[in-house]
Every structure is written in C-alpha cells, then in structure tokens.
Amino acid sequence: MSNKKVILVVMDGIGISVTHLGDAVTEANTPTLDRLKKECPYTTLKAHGSAVGLPTDDDMGNSEVGHNALGCGQIYSQGAKLVNESIESGKMFASETWNELVNNVKTKSSTLHFIGLLSDGNVHSNISHLKKMIAKAKEQGAAKVRVHVLLDGRDVPATSAPIYIEDLEKCMAELNDATFDAKIASGGGRMKVTMDRYQADWDMVKLGWETHVKGEGRQFANALEAVETLRNETGAIDQDLPAFVIAENGAPVGKIVDGDSVVLFNFRGDRAIELSMAFDGGDEFTYFDRGAKPDVIYAGMLEYDGDLHIPNKYLVNPPEIKDTMSEVLEKAGLKSYAVSETQKYGHVTYFWNGNRSEKFASEVWKEIPSDKVSFDQRPWMKSAEITDDLIEAIKSEKYDFIRCNFPNGDMVGHTGSMDATIIGVESVDLGLTRLLKVAEEYGYTVLITADHGNADEMLEKNKKGEINVRTAHSLNRVPFYIVSKDKYEIKDADSEKYGLANVAPTVLKIFGIEAPACWEDSMI
C-alpha cells in the first residue's frame, strides 16, 4: 500500500482569464494562490469542449462534465453530444419510449408536454433538440403540444430569454395548422422554479408543479409579455424571473392532465432529478403535496441517476462511465473522503464517481448545508466550514485521498456581481491558506485545480461590441498546482496539452498505483 496521501481541491469556476474583462480572479486579493504559482509545479488545463466530451470547442465546460473527467481520468461523450447523435441517427425517434409517448397522445387525443431549459447553452439542454422533437411529434400524428419553458440566462446571456422564446414561437407557428396546435403553456426563471438540485430547496419544485402541472399562478397572454412585465416589475435577470402561466379567457392553455405525455428535455441530471421524482413517485413521495397526481407517461431526455433509476423512462442512454478513480482507489485498499456544501455536494460525489449515487465502501461523503440565498448576499458561502471539515478529516488520519469543492467562484460568479465574486474568490484563497498549513503538517500532497471558468470572466463583449455582465461559465483554461514537500515535475508544463482528464492519472502516479489502460496520461 502507498504511504502517500493526497488532497484534491476543486475551486469551482475559477479559471484563467485571457481578456481580463471582468476578471474577478485577478482582481481578488489571493496571496496564497499567488505564492503557489511562483513556488510550485504549475500548469494549465483545458476544461471545455472536446477535452470534456462536449460536441465542439465552442461549448463551455460545466460542473457535470468537469467532475466526470476529474473523477475518471477519461473523456466520455457527454449528454449534449449523445442526444445530438441520437436525434441525427434517428435512434431517439425509433426508441420504445418515444413511440410510447407519441402513441399515447394519439390514441387518447391528449397533449404532449415538453418541460425544460429554453436555451442553446448546451449545459442542461439545447433548444434545437426541443424543436426537432416537436416537429417529429407532428409528423407522427400528435395533435397538441404544450411547452413549459424554464428561462436560462445562466448558460447564455443574462437577459436573452426573448431570443429563445421568439425562436421557439417561430418554429411552432410554422408547424401549427388545422391538424396541429403547439403553444408555450407556462414558465419561469430556472433559479426560481423547477430546477432545484441536490434537494437544496424542494419549494422550487413545488412551485414548478403548481405552475406546469396545475396551471396555477399569475396569468399572461404569452411568454414574451410575461418576461417583459415581470422584468419591469422585479428588475430580475432571466434566471431569477418569477413563475408564470399562459392563459386564454382566464383558463391555462396547458395544464398537465390524465392521459397526457410529458418529456423533460434537459439532458443533465442534477437539476432534473427532483421533478422526475415528483412525476414518477408513488404515495411514498412526501417532499410536497402534489394534490391529485395526473396519470401521465413521463420520460426524461436521459437517465438522470443510473443507480436509483430516475426517471423510469428516458429517451437516450447516458454515458456509461467505468473505471473511475474511486473504484481504482477502493481496489487498491485506499480510503477516500469527499466534502462540499449542498450546491456542489453531488458534484464531488455523484458526478465525481461517474454519475453513481451510491458510494464505495472505502468512501466517506460529507454534505455541509448551503445557505438558501442568492449567493451575492453571502459570497463566502460555506468556505470556512468546508475548510474546518477538511482539517478535521486530515487530523483524523483516516484518509489516503481527500477531495473537496469550494463553490464560490462559480455560484457567486453566476449572479453577475463582480464585487461579490471577488469576495468569493478571496474566501477560497483564505480556505486554502488554512488548509495547506495543516496538510503540510500531516504530509499530504495538495493538488489544486478547477472544473471550468466563471469568476474569471464576469463581463463580455456582445456582437455589437457593447460590454455586458456575463453570468455564464467561461471557456478559459484552469490552473493546476502541485503543493508538496516531495519533488514533482510536470512534464511539458508550458505546453497546452493537458486537460481535466489528466488529473486523475496524476493522482494515481503519486500513489504509485497503475492507471487503467483506458485512462489519459499522468502529468508527472
């Protein structure tokens, strides 16, 4: 067994800016990161596009694909790419689930509903998938479609919702005729309604159920009017807009009722699991009162949780991630510890282990409850508590490998507040300062990296050359530091040849464990 001990710190959303446009990472006072960059083996990693299994290098990285790659040392084709392929090859429309959904509404003359994130962010969903499914449903004889739109502004520009609403409405207008009727039925901002994750706030899902299923809520004549009115009244950016219902003559146009079919067209799992539980769950579901639950056929775009089999029905098989680092460490007899706060807890456990919700026997997982606020109001988040917990884990001398995620750069970065994000980055640096001291004392090698950028690019230039607030992740590279009393040298550190999938092989190299043949190369 190895006598080495390793800690891997993921500084979520802390990338390296090229433009320095709204670069909260450089603006922040980060004495520890600055010192490490001068003193330690250091390189940068590619964290987007092909390096993490996304369709193109125009696709920014995200936590799901980033933590998958960090945790498995391999590059798998991810949801965005798998759904594209399934639609292009026709496999999706030949699937049993798709045909069941469509035949159900044909035989019952009922409605096919789509619920999901309306953008081309390609992190949770892509509007192009939605449009193709609606067109196919018409071609196959469905008569009525209703779409429940979750407004993004977090993976795409902050107030871009009208662009996607207009795009969808144009597509539906072209399809609508005497035999076919498609409309938007309800919606709301993704951080207010339906897309909660890791059970941080079930009230969001309850509100989604009331809005999409029961058609309860403030009524508007159409989605553009809803966005415009709610934006004027609240000043909120898209992700935070309140829920709305589209109605005609006082009646919601698209309640979900007995006999309907429902597709959640998001492909990413974390924010799709809770709504799926509400649709699939029987009487044992007690997270909120669903009232009389309609008898529908429900399917997700992907299987969102392969261990718990959520949802029951889905359209595309998720990537089958094998030979994860946790599995390799378990086989080698090493003990692992994982910690983050609620908002990133599943990232460092579920995504880390290749979308596996059950832990290995050799692992201990710890969740620190997140605040339920917009994180510009608490930019330090739980960085101090995560650090305290890490220090306790180190001092327990129980673990060979400790991993953690500091969410600040990402979660505060998504709010668009530069001032708050600077504080978020500084909080991470302070956490590192405290952590490194104890890690050194106990003989741990500490690897520090990030899963993608965000805080490094808080502003962006649009096509007209105007500068706007950026709430989305960046496409920038991320840092990789080795802090150790042992001498390690990163091969070709100045090149740009490494990506997130090179981290796990480097960890195994430090432990002196042979990596599976399918893994990428170690950097040392």
Ligand SMILES: O=C(O)[C@@H](CO)OP(=O)(O)O
């Ligand atoms: O908040 C989220 O769901 C995504 C952005 O869509 O961020 P991350 O990938 O960092 O979790």
Ligand SMILES: [Mn+2]
């Ligand atoms: Mn992330």
Ligand SMILES: [Mn+2]
């Ligand atoms: Mn993010």
